[in-house]
Amino acid sequence: MADTNALLALAGRHLLKTYKQPPLVMTRGEGCRLYDTDGRSYLDLYAGIAVCVLGHAHPALVRALTEQAARLGHIANLYYNDKQIELAAQLCARTGMDRVFFTNSGTEANEGALKLARRWFFTQNDPERTGIVATWSSFHGRTMGSVAMTGTPKYWEGFGHRLPGVSQVKYGDLDAMRRRVNDRTAAIIIEPVQGEGGVLPAPPGYLQGLRALCDETGVLLIVDEIQTGIGRSGKYLAVQHEGVVPDVLTLAKGLAGGVPIGAFLVREKYAEALAPGTHGSTFGGNPLACAAALAVFETLDREGLIEGAAAKGAYFLSGLEGLAAKHPALVKGARGRGLLCGLVLADHVEARLVLGAMRDRGVLIAQAGDRVLRFAPALVISEAELDEGLAALDAVLTDMTREAT
Ligand SMILES: Cc1ncc(COP(=O)(O)O)c(C=O)c1O
Structure with missing residues (x-):
């Protein structure tokens, strides 16, 4: 297994510091899961910032790339x-x-x-x-x-x-x-x-x-x-x-x-x-x-993924709206289109803190500006995985409420 600390030391020395990255090094992905050098798995709800529409290592994509590289x-x-x-x-x-x-x-x-x-x-x-x-x-x-x-x-x-x-x-x-x-x-x-x-x-x-x-x-x-x-x-x-x-x-x-x-x-x-x-x-x-x-x-x-994105997006957005209603002190509302959704946080809540707490629970999301959580998962995501993301978010917001009181 790759040595995480050694890789992070090399990154610190040789990469331009244009990104604010947490100390994790990803090595593998499958479907909507990412795995780091320590073997920890994460639910990926940002898909390389709205990129990996088929998730990670989809067999059809792997096959097409392998065949084309050989040709x-x-x-x-x-x-x-x-x-x-x-x-x-x-x-x-x-x-x-x-x-x-x-x-x-x-x-x-x-x-x-x-x-x-x-x-x-x-x-x-x-x-x-x-x-x-x-x-x-x-x-x-x-x-x-x-x-x-x-x-x-x-x-x-x-x-x-x-x-x-x-x-x-x-x-x-x-x-x-x-x-x-x-x-x-x-x-x-x-x-x-x-x-x-x-x-x-x-x-x-x-x-x-x-x-x-x-x-x-x-x-x-x-x-x-x-x-x-x-x-x-x-x-x-x-x-x-x-x-x-x-x-x-x-x-x-x-x-x-x-x-x-x-x-x-x-x-x-x-x-x-x-x-x-x-x-x-x-x-x-x-x-x-x-x-x-x-x-x-x-x-x-x-795989009917575009129609699926409309249905899954509506499902996920209603879940986010539910969380907004449950945590009104922390969340202003939810919005989006299909599988591009945002949760708008209250003015005093920093998105990066929520992102960090979600990561600690093994769920990866992105932010859009300082106050909006951005969800852009692969279109192959399942309802069960969306539920898993919503449950983690609920737990994070519940913890934040508890800490504030
Ligand atoms: C709407 C929009 N336009 C342009 C870009 C730039 O794309 P790239 O990062 O591939 O240059 C982005 C990237 O986030 C985007 O969201």
Whole structure:
């Protein structure tokens, strides 16, 4: 067995300290369980932050990766590869979009979307039309374009000038967006549920309102479904609950069930914005990642996991609402969509303390901001496992109440 202390000492010496990690080293996963170097098991209710939709080591994913690694791993985009073409066709069929560009992460997908929107107006002889309107408390990634769109100023600090032409308005406020958009605006970028910003679903009618605004003004609607996409919301895309089709759609996280991949998808009208040579990626859409994504699609269909996410999500949310009612001094309420749920804590309760206490009980969750617990389990999770998570949370909140009195 690996020596935990020796590994932690090496981590302390050699990894940049960008993450606040507890002293645990994970070595293995199976389904919704993770195992650390000391052999302790954990119930995983965050799935690599909404990534491992099939859980850990799903046989279909393992098989697809093993077979593809033995056949063809990487060739770059100098030539077509069969898996990328098949995946692009599947993505378009499932999303209603027309064309795909593959990246390796969510932030790259958003960078590509931003470049496409700006270049579209360049090709329309309107090169000054470069404005991007995003929303406060949004999260779009950590590269310079995505960080500028991200509506959380702490992520901007210390990195010099932000990308010009990018601004934010209040999330959910259609009038504010209408006032901000003008003839210099190229695109609006929006999450259908703000994930990092606190698991905050868009208010009813907001996304349709943005669609109508974009139709009126010619502004491109970029929908960031990096966290909400691939079935997590209970439909393939969260915008499908609202009947909204974006002009540009960004995906990543769950797309290949844990193998790094991202994508931006566009409607045909805008496809010519990125002509040969205007954008590229060495790794994007490589056969290994695309084979994994194809296995994810096939498994989502075969196991009925997207419909399952809607039902399990409703079940879990009602459990969280029950806990909110039982612990009103600690919890303000619960919200979410499908298997992306948040528990909103009272102003005096720090999410990280609840996370730590849950971990001590063998249950792993994430946070969204300082006051929201975020649950984004694998779509393969069982009701029994969800119950186990709810029971641990109930026990933690009961302990906290007892300590406070
Ligand atoms: C909505 C959203 N957009 C973009 C990103 C960035 O994705 P990545 O970390 O893969 O770059 C994230 C990651 O959390 C996200 O939740």
